[in-house]
Amino acid sequence: MRELIESICTGFTEFDAAPWESDVDGPIGWPGYGEARRRAEERTGERESVVCGSGKIGDVEATLLVFEFGFLGGSVGRRTGDRIEAAFRRARELRTPVVSLIATGGSRMQEGMAALSQLQRIAREAALTRAAGLPQVSVLRDPTTGGGWATLGAGADVVLALRGAQVGFAGSRVRPPGDDAAYTAESQLAHGHVDRIVEDLPAELGRWLSLLTRPAHGAPEPPRHPHGTPLPETxxxxxxxxxxxxxxxxxxxxxxxxxxxxxxxxxxxxxxxxxxxxxxxxxxxxxxxxxxxxxxxxxxxxxxxxxxxxxxxxxxxxxxxxxxxxxxxxxxxxxxxxxxxxxxxxxxxxxxxxxxxxxxxxxxxxxxxxxxxxxxxxxxxxxxxxxxxxxxxxxxxxxxxxxxxxxxxxxxxxxxxxxxxxxxxxxxxxx
Known part of the structure; x- marks a missing residue:
């Protein structure tokens, strides 16, 4: 994940985030949850499934939400919601666009409804940011399923996807068998839910952010006729x-x-x-x-x-x-x-x-x-x-x-x- 951030962004500064007490088994006391988190931290070097911060993509300062799938499948829990909420608020303070680089299996079962309810928090922050006139761009990595797709992913103004990514509300272990092709970035593009399959992510993100943050002033002048033609008589x-x-x-x-x-x-x-x-x-x-x-x-x-x-x-x-x-x-x-x-x-x-x-x-x-x-x-x-x-x-x-x-x-x-x-x-x- 850190390599991904470095590949698309310069001058990345991570936002401060309160650490999780790793010996705690979470809001519903799921047995062994604290130990599972500790192992995820050791394996990935991260304290949560999302890292949030700011940096330049191209020549545009942006707020980034970057998921680490290796941390409990990139799942969304209460502390994930805390980080995402704080990042959206920071984006509104800084007046920067929000870029979400998503790789998640959905909400975190070990936190029960406390995890699922984070989707409401995320949706509210995205709506407030939209109302503030700030663009939101999502990048669908492999996989992007569950609430991550249904909030940060599909709810963005511009939705980009990596080729071959698994994208869908239902994850691979819970959906009906027999139609795996429907749960792909290519299928989502064909059916109007994705704007573009990207090949060169750093360059294309830079182009999009440049376009979405530099509006022209006043009414556009009409284009010229490329060739010119006489007026019709009848x-x-x-x-x-x-x-x-x-x-x-x-x-x-x-x-x-x-x-x-x-x-x-x-x-x-x-x-x-x-x-x-x-x-x-x-x-x-x-x-x-x-x-x-x-x-x-x-x-x-x-x-x-x-x-x-x-x-x-x-x-x-x-x-x-x-x-x-x-x-x-x-x-x-x-x-x-x-x-x-x-x-x-x-x-x-x-x-x-x-x-x-x-x-x-x-x-x-x-x-x-x-x-x-x-x-x-x-x-x-x-x-x-x-x-x-x-x-x-x-x-x-x-x-x-x-x-x-x-x-x-x-x-x-x-x-x-x-x-x-x-x-x-x-x-x-x-x-």
């Missing part, structure tokens, strides 16, 4: 330009706009939408968050991930850029069962209640409410090869019982061209 021309295979998509805009960036992943409800890119990017040394549609129908997971990003950016004081490009919200049965309506409502609410500036650029298709949910009222710009419409021309024609050959004329009547949107006061300008 509504149908606008639709065709927005659907053209060769026009730039979200990644081209983000790569042009940011010096470098990091994505978050997943809605924390079991879903990932690869057609929505969310994360934080550095532009001129300051951080702007982004939520970008990539031209596909947006699923409930995509809306929830965007809402998660906007809420997180708001807590950290980071302005947000959104890019609109979708034919509309996914509307199949699977999307309805996954909560399309509530997820869209969540995104509308996140932007409507945002305490930080949100700037929107429509870069392609703006299909109905699924696109509008990503747009900031009064702060929306459009590109020349985009459109925004109450619904697609094809859907409008079908609703009005018009034949397919009238779809182009319907597009003209919808007044969905970029210049129409500016004239209607729905867009501030054409980039």
């Amino acid at each position: 509504g149908w021309d606008a639709v065709r330009a927005a659907r053209a295979p060769g026009r730039p998509h979200a990644e081209a805009y983000l790569d042009e706009y940011f010096d470098w960036r990091e994505n978050i992943s997943g809605d924390r409800c079991g879903g990932v939408d690869p057609g929505v890119l969310c994360g934080f990017g550095s532009r001129g040394g300051r951080t702007i968050a982004y939520a970008a549609q990539c031209g596909t129908p947006t699923s409930p997971a995509g809306f929830r991930t965007a809402a998660r990003l906007i809420r997180l950016a708001g807590r950290l004081g980071i302005p947000v850029l959104t890019l609109v490009d979708t034919p509309g919200a996914a509307n199949d049965g699977a999307a309805e069962r996954a909560g399309a309506g509530p997820a869209i409502a969540e995104t509308f609410a996140a932007i409507a209640s945002a305490s930080i500036p949100v700037t929107t650029l429509v870069i392609g298709e703006g299909g109905s409410g699924g696109a509008l949910a990503f747009a900031a009222p009064g702060h929306t710009w459009v590109t020349a090869d985009s459109y925004f419409s109450v619904t697609s021309p094809e859907a409008a024609a079908a609703i009005l019982k018009r034949p397919p050959e009238e779809v182009p004329a319907t597009a003209d009547q919808l007044r969905l061209r970029p210049q129409d949107l500016v004239a209607l006061g729905l867009a501030q300008g054409i980039v």
